[in-house]
Amino acid sequence: xxxxxxxxxxxxxxxxxxxxxxxxxxxxxxxxxxxxxxxxxxxxxxxxxxxxxxxxxxxxxxxxxxxxxxxxxxxxxxxxxxxxxxxxxxxxxxxxxxxxxxxxxxxxxxxxxxxxxxxxxxxxxxxxxxxxxxxxxxxxxxxxxxxxxxxxxxxxxxxxxxxxxxxxxxxxxxxxxxxxxxxxxxxxxxxxxxxxxxxxxxxxxxxxxxxxxxxxxxxxxxxxxxxxxxxxxxxxxxxxxxxxxxxxxxxxxxxxxxxxxxxxxxxxxxxxxxx
Amino acid sequence: xxxxxxxxxxxxxxxxxxxxxxxxxxxxxxxxxxxxxxxxxxxxxxxxxxxxxxxxxxxxxxxxxxxxxxxxxxxxxxxxxxxxxxxxxxxxxxxxxxxxxxxxxxxxxxxxxxxxxxxxxxxxxxxxxxxxxxxxxxxxxxxxxxxxxxxxxxxxxxxxxxxxxxxxxxxxxxxxxxxxxxxxxxxxxxxxxxxxxxxxxxxxxxxxxxxxxxxxxxxxxxxxxxxxxxxxxxxxxxxxxxxxxxxxxxxxxxxxxxxxxxxxxxxxxxxxxxx
Numbered sequence: 001x002x003x004x005x006x007x008x009x010x011x012x013x014x015x016x017x018x019x020x021x022x023x024x025x026x027x028x029x030x031x032x033x034x035x036x037x038x039x040x041x042x043x044x045x046x047x048x049x050x051x052x053x054x055x056x057x058x059x060x061x062x063x064x065x066x067x068x069x070x071x072x073x074x075x076x077x078x079x080x081x082x083x084x085x086x087x088x089x090x091x092x093x094x095x096x097x098x099x100x101x102x103x104x105x106x107x108x109x110x111x112x113x114x115x116x117x118x119x120x121x122x123x124x125x126x127x128x129x130x131x132x133x134x135x136x137x138x139x140x141x142x143x144x145x146x147x148x149x150x151x152x153x154x155x156x157x158x159x160x161x162x163x164x165x166x167x168x169x170x171x172x173x174x175x176x177x178x179x180x181x182x183x184x185x186x187x188x189x190x191x192x193x194x195x196x197x198x199x200x201x202x203x204x205x206x207x208x209x210x211x212x213x214x215x216x217x218x219x220x221x222x223x224x225x226x227x228x229x230x231x232x233x234x235x236x237x238x239x240x241x242x243x244x245x246x247x248x249x250x251x252x253x254x255x256x257x258x259x260x261x262x263x264x265x266x267x268x269x270x271x272x273x274x275x
Numbered sequence: 276x277x278x279x280x281x282x283x284x285x286x287x288x289x290x291x292x293x294x295x296x297x298x299x300x301x302x303x304x305x306x307x308x309x310x311x312x313x314x315x316x317x318x319x320x321x322x323x324x325x326x327x328x329x330x331x332x333x334x335x336x337x338x339x340x341x342x343x344x345x346x347x348x349x350x351x352x353x354x355x356x357x358x359x360x361x362x363x364x365x366x367x368x369x370x371x372x373x374x375x376x377x378x379x380x381x382x383x384x385x386x387x388x389x390x391x392x393x394x395x396x397x398x399x400x401x402x403x404x405x406x407x408x409x410x411x412x413x414x415x416x417x418x419x420x421x422x423x424x425x426x427x428x429x430x431x432x433x434x435x436x437x438x439x440x441x442x443x444x445x446x447x448x449x450x451x452x453x454x455x456x457x458x459x460x461x462x463x464x465x466x467x468x469x470x471x472x473x474x475x476x477x478x479x480x481x482x483x484x485x486x487x488x489x490x491x492x493x494x495x496x497x498x499x500x501x502x503x504x505x506x507x508x509x510x511x512x513x514x515x516x517x518x519x520x521x522x523x524x525x526x527x528x529x530x531x532x533x534x535x536x537x538x539x540x541x542x543x544x545x546x547x548x549x550x
Contacts, residue, residue, distance in 0.1 A: 121531045152427030157546035184469045191466030194459045256396045271432035274540050
């Protein structure tokens with residue numbers, strides 16, 4: 001049995017929450033029509049990313065009962081979807097880079113990004129959340145955001161906690177890379193999936209914003225970390241794959257090896273890993 | 276300033292220690308002629324890999340003053356090289372899957388593989404070594420072997436310990452993969468290099484052995500984890516790159532981010548990472 005997963009690599013416009021919601025709704029409706037069961041949107045899908053300052057971010061931040069989550073929850077109910085999407089979260093004077101999980105029953109949970117990228121450190125508050133885990137009809141969904149995925153400790157932790165699919169809203173800035181190479185962020189995501197036998201759905205974005213272009217590196221993998229669907233770089237568009245999430249339960253991959261059982265935690269404790 | 280690193284992706288024949296040494300010597304001499312300063316050979320470069328049983332492995336195992344290390348040390352002295360190479364190590368009734376570092380001064384250190392792959396568990400003894408670190412004229416060399424590299428904890432640990440170049444002798448068995456995809460072992464190695472800003476030199480092997488073919492996935496990366504030289508799959512041949520090892524000392528990569536400093540060890544301690 002497989003689960004149809006779609007990543008909507010939509011263009012976003014900074015500050016245009018109404019326009020971004022219209023774009024997201026169209027992409028989600030198209031995914032639903034195509035049979036999607038789990039839909040992932042980018043990081044900060046409601047607001048865009050390149051904030052001029054904290055004041056602009058605050059003006060775009062929403063609470064958990066705000067319009068973005070409400071709209072996503074309505075779509076989730078209408079089409080029986082599980083939706084994972086990023087938004088700037090206002091909470092008691094703080095603003096977090098967050099991602100919500102909604103399904104037909106409404107809001108299931110929110111994750112606040114633990115590893116902040118570059119100038120996010122100047123505008124967002126840093127959170128102390130562990131990776132989010134939500135049990136759904138399709139399996140256990142793990143959630144983290146963008147730069148989080150580049151910390152193998154974080155990916156390992158969510159896999160050890162039993163995630164059957166890691167959903168990661170991202171905004172991967174376009175950085176130089178050698179011709180013919182996949183962006184390193186994507187390589188790291190593929191490695192994390194394979195090293196944990198945990199399928200992964202990364203949803204990136206498109207649309208130049210205040211001079212910043214984006215990789216457009218959305219990818220959905222199988223449990224071996226090989227891409228099942230991969231987006232065209234720097235281009236809006238959805239990708240879809242039918243993923244066998246039950247594969248994530250099989251950490252053993254030959255008679256003698258198990259991606260988690262083979263860890264030498266006895267030795268890791270003698271290293272500086274947690275110092 | 277750069278350091279010339281060569282990985283000798285040589286063909287090996289099981290049990291033919293004399294022939295394997297002749298092959299290795301030729302490859303090392305060619306590398307030296309080409310200006311190599313650090314040379315990496317495959318895992319179990321003296322013996323081959325596909326042992327029929329423990330008895331055959333024992334018959335091919337050597338001590339640290341055996342012919343393989345002696346030959347490599349002589350070459351290191353003759354050409355002023357640092358050589359990293361794998362061999363089956365006999366030690367007090369145990370046999371380890373080991374790798375030696377030799378330079379002009381002789382044997383510098385030996386690492387015993389901590390994560391054993393598949394049937395290695397039936398013939399080798401499991402070691403409790405931490406990754407090896409050897410200070411050389413070129414910088415601090417870290418050493419681990421094959422499947423070890425697929426444990427991000429291990430790669431992180433050697434990077435945290437200050438390795439400027441991770442040298443990894445491997446024997447990557449050829450497994451099915453989607454058309455056009457790099458083997459997942461190689462993807463994991465590239466990710467590990469980039470996530471730690473630690474250049475990496477993986478030396479794989481060639482030559483079908485008792486029906487087992489090999490990926491031939493040798494690769495040398497820069498500190499960003501992008502390949503500087505990459506071998507032709509399933510084909511004997513050396514690869515060489517001039518690597519700026521000083522880059523490994525710069526873990527910060529923008530005004531706000533540092534691959535090691537950004538780790539949230541406060542949060543990792545609340546996960547199952549070391550359970």
